[in-house]
Amino acid sequence: MNNSPDTRPGASEEAVDKTPETIAKGVDEEVIESNRRLxxxxxxxxxxxxxIAYSSFHLISLNVYPMETWSFRIVHICGALILGYALYTGARFSESHAISPIGRWLSIASYALMLPALYALFQVFQINRAMNEGALRIDAAIETWHFGYPLIFATAAAIVISWFHRHSRERLCPADLVLMISAIASAGYLIIMFSSPMRASTGTAFAPIGISWAAIAGSLLILELTRRVTGLALVVISTIFLIYVFVGPYLPGFLGYPGLSLNRFFSQVYTDAGILGPTTAVSSTYIILFIIFAAFLQASKVGDYFVNFAFAAAGRARGGPAKVSIFASGLMGMINGTSAGNVVSTGSLTIPLMKKVGYPARSAGAIEAAASTGGQIMPPIMGAGAFIMAEITGIPYTEIAVAALIPAILYFASVYFMVDFEAARKGMRGMRKDEIPLFSKLVKQVYLFTPIIILIAALFMGYSVIRAGTLATASAAVVSWFSPNKMGIAAILTALRLAGTMSIQIIAVCACAGLIVGVISLTGVGARFSSLLLGLAGVSQLLALIFAMCISILLGMGMPTTAAYAVAASVVAPGLINIGIQPLVAHFFVFYFAVVSAITPPVALASYAAAGISGANAMQTSVTSFKIGLAAFIVPFMFFYSPAMLMEGTWMQILRVGVTATLGIVLLSATVQAWFFGPVKAWMRLVMLTGAMFMIYGGIYTDIAGLAIGGGLFMLQRSSHGGGTKPVASG
Known part of the structure; x- marks a missing residue:
């Protein structure tokens, strides 16, 4: 493409004619993971x-025919396990369709394992019949020998075989079929027992031993599926917590506890004290509903429109693709429940364009990672984090969404000015007019934002989250009829199928996080951690907050946002509340650091995903994304020192803190990038950092001092650099 301007008569009209209708295509395409079967x-x-049936089951149960709560959550997890083992392999795919001799023996072993798995499932029907005929409980020997042992043996052996049995991408591994049968047997038994008076015996010596066997099998299935869809990080942490249950009584100091028997622990961990607790409560209602909503938006190509709209609005600004990344990733990440998933969907388009206008590969990847991570703190959806927070704290969802507004603005302001100052310092141009879609054309389709507007309006009008989400989903289908991508029956079925597939990862993660939450609540380790924080707070509250920050980041490393927050909220938040911090402030503090673990070295999932697209070194990308998202590591401390940041206080207090904190963030960005209205010398950076910290702190006197410093630097820079001219290449 010729970059020189065309000065012929009528050239401007030709340029308009050549302006692309769209630049973003394929944002809404389904992401196929490397270990996913086709x-x-x-x-x-x-x-x-x-x-399709799985997604439809949730829509019907949530809106028309509600099920008993525990049974509904068990079916919710069981369905995800069945779909997960059908779609995701436990080993690498074989490039050859021919089966090796070892593979043949593993297939034979897998088919043999179907016998104990089917026998355990048959016993579930027998137990159900006995209970229906008036039996109060089943003999422990029968439950152990005819249900428990066959189920555990088939489950454990099939998991091990699936690690080594390589198949072509188009075939279902027989070991995974065994695991699907085991999932049904485990869930079936638990539903039967939890629908009987035996439900009250969980966690006691009188609990049927079969509940423990079903819970052990269910826990193994959840851990293995989590490994397949998210990697080892969460599985390793979960395993450490499970080991703690049985070695804790032998540990010294505050880690020691009296101990739990295998039957008492596992008979209770698959209840609302653990796996069926807050994390699964949210995944089975709010999260699955918003995944269906996101799938409907995806099926109607709204994601493409969001990105094109962002290009039209911000593409011509200096460093344009980077600013597009901020807006597009914020919009998509708000709905998407994982930072890394958001990087993959939008970064494949924005990262190459950022490199094209002059950003180094590591900066391009880092900007996308930071922006995608920011989507997880963007109200009203906040990547489903807001719903988990509402479930755990009991604070109304609308209050949480409103409280998240100023922190989200500060985060995105930080990323924006980091990007802008880097573009100015390096003399980058924006995209040319003929490289981006016409805003005047895209604005005619602004009605595609209607589903999100309906969602927000319904929530703040007092509708339940479920009703608001259902209305938004229905409106996504209706609005599509006025767009080029009309949703008919086939497209709606595609959206439901897509939702069922997309939900597997987040449901597995929530169930696995529930396992950790169960360990924390049943062993009391959370209370002992709270006492440790209380002791630190006696020395210094700031020291206690820094310690809480480190633990939250450490627990969140390598984990999706939802699981990271759920675990950190169980371990860290109660301790912060015990040292006198308000519940809303404590949970937002934990939530922010759980989210930014995705861009915190050395384990930064979002940064690593971005590095895979940009081709840069993964560690360099994570360090750069940490620098770009620096505000997210400072803002949570502002919650403690300035509760007005979370809309706690008078409107004047909220306005003052919001404005001065934003100005402080601008100064902080200028300090990091060594550019304000021109190059910034070392001594000016030091002064600038001081002014930034004063305004970010939020006190009235520090705000005045920070404003004075900022105003002085502004005047000095303007006078030194000719009214703010910068070496920016023409776009």
């Missing part, structure tokens, strides 16, 4: 129908 023929129809 079925065809009858298998594609079967598992596609199962995914």
């Amino acid at each position: 079925f065809s023929g009858w298998q594609w129809l079967l598992f596609g129908a199962m995914a």
Whole structure:
């Protein structure tokens, strides 16, 4: 493409004619993971129908025919396990369709394991019949020998075989079929027992031993699926917590506790004290509903429109693609429940364009990672974090969404000015007019934002989250009829299938996080951690907050946002509340650091995903994204020192803190990038950092001092650099 301007008569009209209708295509395409099977023929129809049925089950149960709570959550997890083992392999795919001799023996072993798995499932029907005929409980020997042992043996052996049994991408591994049967057997038994008076015996010596066997099998299935869809990080942490249950009584100091027997622990961990607790409560209602909503938006190509709209609005600014990344990733990440997933969906377009206008590969990846992570703190959806916070704290969802507004503005302001100052310092241009879509054309389709507007309006009008989410989903289908991508029956079924597939990862993560939450609540380790924080607070509250920050980041490393927050909220938040911090402030503090663990070295999932696209070194990218998202490491401390940041206080207090903190963030960005209205010398950076900290702190006197410093630097820079001219290449 010729970069020189065309001065011929009528050239401007030609340029308009050549302006692309869109620049972003494929943002809404389904992401196929490297370990995901690609079925065809009858298998594609079967598992596609199962995914559609799974999504439809939730819509019907949440809106029309509600189920008993525990049974509903068990079915919710069981469905995700069945779909997960059908779609995700436990080992690498084989490039050859031929089966090796070892593979043949593993197939034979897998088919043999179907016998104990089917026998355990048969015993579930037998137990159900006995209970219906008036039996109060089943003999422990029968439950152990005819249900527990066959189920555990089949589950454990099939998991091990699945690690080594390599198949082609189009085939279902027989070991995974065994795991699907085990999931049904485990869930079936638990539903039967929890629907009987035996439900009251969980956690006691009188609990049926079968509950423990079903819970052990269910826990193994959850851990293995989590490994397949998110990697080892969460599985390793969960395993450490599970080991603690049985070695804790032998540990010294505050880690020691009296101990729990295998039966008492596992009979209770698969209840609302653990796996069926807050994390699964949220994933089975709010999260699954918003995944369906996101799938409807995706099926109607709204994601493409969001990104094109961002290009039209911000593409011509200096460093344009980077600013597009901020807006587009914020919009997409608000709905998407994982920072890394958001990087993959939008970064494949924005990262190459950022490199094209002059950003180094590591900066391009880091900007996308920081922006995608910011989507997780963007109200009203906050990547489902707001719903978990509402469930755990009991604070109304609307209050949480409103409280998140100023912190989100500060975070995105920080990322924006980091990007802008780097673009100015390096003399980068924006995109040319003929490289971006016409805003005047895209604004005619602004009605595509209607589903999100309806969602926000319904929530603040007092509708329940479930009703608001359902209305927004229905409106996404209706609005599509006025767009080029109309949703008919086929597109709606595609959206439901997509939702069923997209939900697997987050449901597995929430169930696994529930396992950790169960360990924390049943062993009391959270209370002992609270006493440790209380002791630190006696020395210094700031020291206690820094310690809480480190633990929250450490617990969140390598984990998706939802799980990271759920675990940190169980361990850290109660301790912060005990040292006198308000529950809303404590949970926002923990939530922010759980989110930014995605860009915190050395384990930064979002940064690593971005580095994979940009081609830069992963560690360099994570360090750069940490620098760009620096505000997110400072803002949580502002919650403690300035509660007005979370809308706690009078409107004048909130306005003052919001404005001065934003100005402080601008100065902080200028300090990091060594550019304000021109180059910034070392001594000026030191003064600038002092002014930034004064305004970020939020006190009335520090605000005045910070404003004075900022105003002085502004005047000095303006006079030194000719009214703010910068070496920016023409766009």
